[in-house]
Amino acid sequence: MLLSKDMELDTIPKLLFDNYRKHPGEVALREKRYGVWNEFTWKDYFEKVKYFALGLLTLGLKRGDRVSIIGENKPEWFCAELAAQTIGGIVVGIYTDAGPLEVAHFAGHSGSRIVVAHDQEQVDKLLQIQDKLPQLERVIYWDDRGLWNYDDPLLISYDQVLELGRKYEKEHRGVFEEEMKKGSGNDLAVISYTSGTTGLPKGAMISHRQLVSLAKLGRDLDDWTDSDEYVSFVPPAWITEQVVGITGCILSRMKASFAESPESIQENIREIGASVLFYGPRNWESVVRMVQARISDAHPFKRLLYNTFLSVGYKVADINLAGKRPGPLWRPLYWVARVALFRQLLDKLGFSKVRTAYTAGSAISPDIVRFFHAIGVDLKNMYGASEIGTVSAPYSSGDIRPETAGVPLEGIEVRISDESEILVSSNTLFDGYYKDDEGTRKKLRGGWYCTGDFGYIDESGHVIVMDRMDDLRSLASGQKFSPQYTEIRLRFSPYIKEAIILGGEERDYVTAIINIELNNVGKWAERKRIPYTTFSDLSQREQVLELIAGEVMKVNRTLPEWARIKKFTNLNKELDADEAEMTRTRKLRRTFVEEKYSDLIQALYSGKSELPMESEVVYRDGRRAKITTSIKINAVVTG
Amino acid sequence: MKVKGEKKLKRDKASTPEVKLRVGSVSLSFGGVQALVDVSFEVRNPEILAIIGPNGAGKTCLLNCISGFYKPQEGAIYYGDKKIVGLPPYRIASIGISRTFQNIQLYSGMTTVDNLMAARHMHIKPNLFSSSIYFGPTHRREIEHRRAVERIIDFLELEPIRKKVVGMLPYGQRKKIDLARALAQEPQLLLLDEPMAGMNYEEKEDMARYILDIADLRKIPIVLVEHDMGVVMDISDRVVVLDFGQKIAEGTPDVIKVNPKVISAYLGDAAI
Numbered sequence: 001m002l003l004s005k006d007m008e009l010d011t012i013p014k015l016l017f018d019n020y021r022k023h024p025g026e027v028a029l030r031e032k033r034y035g036v037w038n039e040f041t042w043k044d045y046f047e048k049v050k051y052f053a054l055g056l057l058t059l060g061l062k063r064g065d066r067v068s069i070i071g072e073n074k075p076e077w078f079c080a081e082l083a084a085q086t087i088g089g090i091v092v093g094i095y096t097d098a099g100p101l102e103v104a105h106f107a108g109h110s111g112s113r114i115v116v117a118h119d120q121e122q123v124d125k126l127l128q129i130q131d132k133l134p135q136l137e138r139v140i141y142w143d144d145r146g147l148w149n150y151d152d153p154l155l156i157s158y159d160q161v162l163e164l165g166r167k168y169e170k171e172h173r174g175v176f177e178e179e180m181k182k183g184s185g186n187d188l189a190v191i192s193y194t195s196g197t198t199g200l201p202k203g204a205m206i207s208h209r210q211l212v213s214l215a216k217l218g219r220d221l222d223d224w225t226d227s228d229e230y231v232s233f234v235p236p237a238w239i240t241e242q243v244v245g246i247t248g249c250i251l252s253r254m255k256a257s258f259a260e261s262p263e264s265i266q267e268n269i270r271e272i273g274a275s276v277l278f279y280g281p282r283n284w285e286s287v288v289r290m291v292q293a294r295i296s297d298a299h300p301f302k303r304l305l306y307n308t309f310l311s312v313g314y315k316v317a318d319i320n321l322a323g324k325r326p327g328p329l330w331r332p333l334y335w336v337a338r339v340a341l342f343r344q345l346l347d348k349l350g351f352s353k354v355r356t357a358y359t360a361g362s363a364i365s366p367d368i369v370r371f372f373h374a375i376g377v378d379l380k381n382m383y384g385a386s387e388i389g390t391v392s393a394p395y396s397s398g399d400i401r402p403e404t405a406g407v408p409l410e411g412i413e414v415r416i417s418d419e420s421e422i423l424v425s426s427n428t429l430f431d432g433y434y435k436d437d438e439g440t441r442k443k444l445r446g447g448w449y450c451t452g453d454f455g456y457i458d459e460s461g462h463v464i465v466m467d468r469m470d471d472l473r474s475l476a477s478g479q480k481f482s483p484q485y486t487e488i489r490l491r492f493s494p495y496i497k498e499a500i501i502l503g504g505e506e507r508d509y510v511t512a513i514i515n516i517e518l519n520n521v522g523k524w525a526e527r528k529r530i531p532y533t534t535f536s537d538l539s540q541r542e543q544v545l546e547l548i549a550g551e552v553m554k555v556n557r558t559l560p561e562w563a564r565i566k567k568f569t570n571l572n573k574e575l576d577a578d579e580a581e582m583t584r585t586r587k588l589r590r591t592f593v594e595e596k597y598s599d600l601i602q603a604l605y606s607g608k609s610e611l612p613m614e615s616e617v618v619y620r621d622g623r624r625a626k627i628t629t630s631i632k633i634n635a636v637v638t639g
Numbered sequence: 640m641k642v643k644g645e646k647k648l649k650r651d652k653a654s655t656p657e658v659k660l661r662v663g664s665v666s667l668s669f670g671g672v673q674a675l676v677d678v679s680f681e682v683r684n685p686e687i688l689a690i691i692g693p694n695g696a697g698k699t700c701l702l703n704c705i706s707g708f709y710k711p712q713e714g715a716i717y718y719g720d721k722k723i724v725g726l727p728p729y730r731i732a733s734i735g736i737s738r739t740f741q742n743i744q745l746y747s748g749m750t751t752v753d754n755l756m757a758a759r760h761m762h763i764k765p766n767l768f769s770s771s772i773y774f775g776p777t778h779r780r781e782i783e784h785r786r787a788v789e790r791i792i793d794f795l796e797l798e799p800i801r802k803k804v805v806g807m808l809p810y811g812q813r814k815k816i817d818l819a820r821a822l823a824q825e826p827q828l829l830l831l832d833e834p835m836a837g838m839n840y841e842e843k844e845d846m847a848r849y850i851l852d853i854a855d856l857r858k859i860p861i862v863l864v865e866h867d868m869g870v871v872m873d874i875s876d877r878v879v880v881l882d883f884g885q886k887i888a889e890g891t892p893d894v895i896k897v898n899p900k901v902i903s904a905y906l907g908d909a910a911i
Contacts, residue, residue, distance in 0.1 A: 034789035035801065145794070146852050263799035619840065 010185030011208040013049070013086040015250045017180060020046035023253065026226065029075050030257040032268060037257070040075060048075070050176050051165030053083035057175070058164040059114065059138055059156075063088030063182070066110045066191065070094035070103065070125075071118030073232040073258055076142040076158055078246055080116040081190075081236070085208070087179045090188045092203070093237030095584045096122065097577065102584075104129040107136065110191055110203060110434065114138045116158075120146035127152060185209035191434050192239045192386040203434035204386045206239070210428045214389040215247035217409050217428075221393060222356045224252035224276060229353070231274040232256050233265055233283075239386040240360055244278050270350030277357045281364035282586050284379070285491060287349060288371055292494040293520050296527075309337035313374030321373060323398055342375045351377050358393075360384055362587055363465060363484055366402035367492040373400070381405050383465055387430040388412075388449050391422075392463040404462035414463060415448065421469050422455045423448040454482070471590055473503040481510065481563035487588075489558065493551040494520045498575050500593060501565070502601055511604040512568040513597065514548055515575055521547070536572040536629050545570060545634050552636050565636055567604050571597075572613065572629045579618050600631065609633050659684040659828055659860045660705070660736075665714035667700055667884075674700045675711065676884045682828065684860045687850065689871040689892075691864075692881035693904055698864045699741060701881070702830050705862075706738045707731040718828070733761050735827030739817045739834060741864075747806030751797055751816050754805055755788040758823035791819050794856075795849060811842040818849065822857075829853065829861045835870055843867065847874050872896060880904065 009015050019028070024043040031038050040048075061067065067084040069091060071077050081091045092110045094103055096118065103125050107115055117123050117139055126139050141147060142158035169176070189208045193201040218224065232245045249256040254276060259268040269277070279287075295306050316334045319326045326334065346352045357372065360382040372379040378397050383405035384390040391414060394406035408414045412426040425448050432440035443450050454472050455465040466472075467482035474480045483501035490499040490512070498515035516539050525532055525544065532538040548570060556564040575581040581593050594601060603611040614628045660682040667675040675697045682688050690698050703709040705716060707728040716724050723731055745754050763784065769777050792801055795815050800808060805816060814834065821829060834850065835843045847870055854861055865871050871878060872892040880888040880895060882904040888895055895901055 034786065034793055035798075036789075146848065146855070148855050260798040261796065267799070 007181070008185075010212065011085065011180075011183040011187065012189060012211060012247050012250060013082050013180050013183060015212070015247075016042075016046055016049060016082055019250060019253060023226075026253065027255055028249075028253070029078070030255060030272070031075050032258070032260040032271075037271070042253075045075075045079070048079045048162070049082045049086065051162045051169065052079055052158075053086045053179070054165035054168040054172075054176055055161035055163070056083055056089065056114065056165075057087055057179075058168050059161070061087060061089055061114060064090065064188075065114075066090045066092055066112040068092040068094055068107045068110060068112040068115045069117075069236070070096060070098070070115065070122045071142070072096055072262065073234075073236060073241070073245070074118070074142070075258060076116075076118075077236050078256070080140070080158075081246060084114075085189055086176065086183065088183060088187065090205075091190045093190065093192070093235070093242070095235055095237045097584055099578075100125045100129050104132045105200065106193055108133050111135050114140065116140045116142070119143040123147060123150070123155065127154070130154060183208070185212065188431065190239075190242055192237075192242070194386050202436055202439050204239075205431040205434050206242075206386070206389075207431055210389060210430065211242060211247045212251065213411075213428050214243045215251045217390060217411075218244060218248055219252045221395065221409070222276070224248060224254045226253035226255075228252070228254040228275045228355070229272050230254045230256050230276045230278075231265070231269050231272055232258050233262075233269075234278050234280060238361070239384075239389065240278060243389060244276075244358075266350050268350075270347070270352075273353040274350065275353050275355040277351070277354050279357070279359060280361045280586075281359050281368070281488075284359055284364060284368050284372070288368055288492075289494055289517065289520070291345070291349075293523065296494070296520065296523060306341065309341040310374060312337045313342065313376075314370060317370055317373035320398075321370070321400060321402060338376065345375055346377070354378070356380065358382055360390070363467070363488050365488040365492045367489065369400075369402040373402070383463055385451060387443065388424050388426060388451070389428045391424050391426075391451075401462060404458065404464050406463065407461045408463060414457065416456055417450075419469070420454050420456060422451045422453045422463070422465065424451060425449070473501075474505055475503050475510070475562060476505060476508045477562065479562045481560075483590075486510075486512075486555065486559060486563065486565070489555045490514070490551070493554070495524065495547060495551055498588070500588060500590070502594070502604065507605055509566040510563055511601075512552065512565045513571050513600065513604075514552075514568055515571050516544065516548065518574070535574065536627065539570040539572055540629070540632055545632060549634060549636055556636065567633060567635050569600060569604060569611075569631055569633050571600075572631055573617065573627070603631075603633055657684050658682070659719065660862075661715075661717040662701075662705070663715045663717070665701070665704055665711045665716065667697075667704060667709060667711040673884050675704070677714070678881070678884070678886050679714075680879050680886065680889060682860050682862055685854060685858055686876040687854055687861045687863060687874055689863045689865055689875035689878045690881060691866075691868070691871055691878060695883075696881040696904075697884040698881055699832055700884075702738060702832050702862070702864055705731075706736060706830060729761075732824060735825075736830065737821040737824040737826035737828075738830035739814075739821050739832055741832045741836060743810075743813050743817045745805050745813060745816060745820065748804065750802050750804055751792070751800050751808075751819075752785075752788060752802060754816060755791060755819055755823045756784060758820045759784045759788065761824060787825075788823055791822050794822070794852070795819050811838050814838065814842075814846070815849075818846075822853065827859055829859055831861060831863045831865075833864055833866060835865060835867050843870060850874060 009018055019042045025041050027039045028042045028045045029040040067089045069077055069080055084091050092106055092112060094106045113135055115126055117126060123139060123141050130136060138156055139154050140156055140158055140161055144157055185208045187208055188205050189211050190206050191203040192206055193203050230249055234241045245256055257272045259265045295303055312333050316326050316330050354377055357377050357379045364381055369379055369381060380394045380400060382390055382393040390409060391412055392406045392408045394400040415423045417423055429449055452469050453465050454467050454469045457463055467484040471483060472480060473483055486501045487499045490496050495517055496514055497517040500513040501510060503510045518535055521538060521544060525538060530541055530543050532541060538544060552565050552568055577584055582588055600611060610630050610632050612630050614626055617625045617627060658681045663679050665675055665678045692698050704711050707726050710725055715722055792798060797819060800812055805813060835846050851874055875892060878892055878895045879886060880901050887900045887904060888898045
């Protein structure tokens with residue numbers, strides 16, 4: 001054995017090797033394929049990584065070379081990443097729904113020599129842009145469906161690479177272990193491209209040391225152990241999955257399971273009985289939305305029961321979240337609600353066994369957090385960024401507050417600048433942006449990372465993140481408000497999918513552009529016998545406008561006088577990442593949207609009550625079409 | 640319409656194609672209505688053959704003749720060397736010709752998996768004794784068929800609706816299950832009756848991809864009746880055009896596109 005027993009476990013591949021040595025027969029990964037859950041032990045996992053790594057060596061990958069991976073969460077993704085990292089490669093994760101040009105930016109900017117791609121869809125993108133990627137040498141794919149007759153010399157299958165690796169092993173025994181030993185904690189592990197709400201995405205360079213220490217923080221905080229079940233769902237291109245799904249699962253030997261397809265996630269979570277779960281705020285929102293939609297379809301008696309029990313849940317959740325214990329009246333009532341409703345609801349959602357649930361990435365509505373606590377899911381809101389990892393999290397269940405992102409983690413210092421920007425310092429800081437010293441200097445000042453987030457620390461030490469600094473607005477009167485805060489509150493309404501809150505120094509009042517939720521508003525319209533044809537038609541119906549006005553009024557009541565929405569308009573189409581109106585992680589691209597809809601925004605601040613609008617629609621295949629509709633501008637009655 | 644990969648162009652067509660199905664001078668009439676008049680063509684292997692024509696041209700009648708639902712008064716249809724006119728539909732299915740239906744024919748009260756398992760019945764050779772015990776050979780056989788069904792579910796990406804009751808599913812998905820059902824029979828020749836009718840652009844694109852993949856993977860000929868000219872021109876190797884029950888043209892999509900007879904059948908004489 002080339003490796004000494006007390007080798008420092010400072011890289012992720014070394015941690016994997018350690019598991020392989022100590023627990024070869026234990027289950028590490030599970031994947032549902034052809035309707036059956038297949039298990040991979042630490043030995044299987046390690047061997048796949050080993051041969052793939054040697055295959056990459058055969059293909060000529062050198063230490064420090066970049067490898068891009070684009071695909072859904074699958075064991076192949078994890079293995080390819082660890083394989084590349086073992087031989088000193090740096091991994092760049094790309095979101096599956098990135099368009100060809102975005103892929104060209106990530107793979108091109110990082111200078112990836114090898115790209116590991118999931119299937120035909122991704123391979124086609126790469127073949128389309130290969131002229132833009134002179135340094136690209138090989139594309140490795142793992143799902144060969146539809147690729148049977150492709151004969152591009154660029155392509156090679158995953159299994160072929162494994163085969164190359166096996167051959168290499170026969171001739172060069174021990175090379176893998178040597179390569180692994182060469183790795184050190186300070187080596188770069190991944191380049192994580194920030195989601196880019198402003199400008200082109202920047203590549204944050206993240207080392208093994210950073211990933212391992214972040215995963216340790218998470219493990220120690222919530223006791224991830226080998227009896228925990230994790231379902232890998234958030235994209236591995238996101239730093240969160242790097243920390244929890246890849247590093248965290250290896251570090252704590254938590255079993256990672258992979259869903260059959262993104263659409264069957266709910267069912268798969270239920271089958272696995274996930275105990276640790278990570279969803280983005282949007283995913284949590286869509287779960288709530290689904291429950292709301294189902295309930296609105298249910299029999300009136302069931303609706304009554306649901307509402308009654310849910311209000312009991314809310315009451316008890318509020319007591320718990322305030323750090324108190326529910327009294328002798330509420331405890332039995334909550335028990336009844338649990339037996340009669342919550343247990344079944346959680347079972348349907350697949351959350352029965354969820355012990356710890358997380359959300360991170362962007363702000364989440366306190367209403368969503370309260371909802372999950374009411375039905376018995378311990379949802380924790382964390383705060384972090386690709387550049388710094390996790391900054392703060394609730395330490396224990398008794399320490400969760402729906403409107404905060406918990407307290408700073410051990411070893412992490414948080415400071416608020418004079419402009420109320422959140423500054424962070426820790427030993428998990430990133431190594432700067434890839435090929436962008438200027439950008440790095442702007443964000444890293446004197447050991448402090450400037451998050452660009454506006455927020456404050458309350459008297460009990462909880463971090464409250466309000467909004468992006470750049471997105472804060474003030475009105476003509478000089479009063480400041482956070483558009484995002486109002487937006488997430490609006491999105492809690494089952495009838496509102498997106499909202500853009502507008503204001504500004506030259507403007508006297510706040511207005512909103514709203515995207516209705518087609519499913520729920522459609523069902524509501526059917527119940528009310530309101531005929532409609534398209535999204536556009538439905539959004540401008542008189543009754544729908546009244547419905548939305550009601551929802552806006554509800555939110556207005558929670559806002560200070562100056563931040564209240566005075567006028568709103570229902571957009572006649574859905575905001576779409578394909579039209580660059582949102583990022584791939586479904587964050588609003590505000591500046592772009594405001595430019596695109598400048599006419600509409602002007603109308604909101606003039607006396608007009610209607611605006612004819614011609615909008616261009618871009619289909620997924622690149623075709624364009626024009627739609628002209630008249631959009632109504634609606635005032636909200638104060639009160 | 641652009642189909643991902645443009646694989647059609649790359650498909651290997653070098654070897655001399657074998658003739659899989661021969662339709663010879665088929666005529667069909669209902670009372671005084673002449674549905675098909677002296678129609679002849681061949682289906683080769685491998686190829687995707689499209690049958691197109693305006694409404695009422697007799698396209699579905701032709702498929703019904705091949706699959707045994709109608710018996711033509713004149714003419715012959717050969718599947719390989721076997722004459723199949725007059726055989727009942729279930730016999731035609733068991734010799735390897737499967738089809739989908741324009742107006743989806745599934746057991747709407749059953750789940751997707753059960754529908755597909757039912758389609759495997761023609762491959763299950765029951766035995767009174769072993770079937771009544773279930774354990775042992777019957778159990779193994781059941782697993783083997785379920786495995787075949789799961790491969791089709793994977794192929795057509797039906798995982799999220801595997802256990803959903805078919806009647807509750809939207810149209811586009813039922814259309815996919817109908818195709819899956821035909822595939823579950825392991826056909827040697829696949830007849831598709833308007834697989835893309837009523838679908839939106841994205842669903843059509845997916846369906847086109849599946850059809851190309853089936854042709855690639857299973858190496859079987861596919862006969863496609865379709866209205867969407869974009870799809871037809873894009874994925875088929877050859878096209879047969881019917882008008883008022885008669886074959887008016889046959890050839891590659893490029894030839895058909897400029898054929899004056901075809902243009903006049905679709906757009907009227909004034910268009911030429």
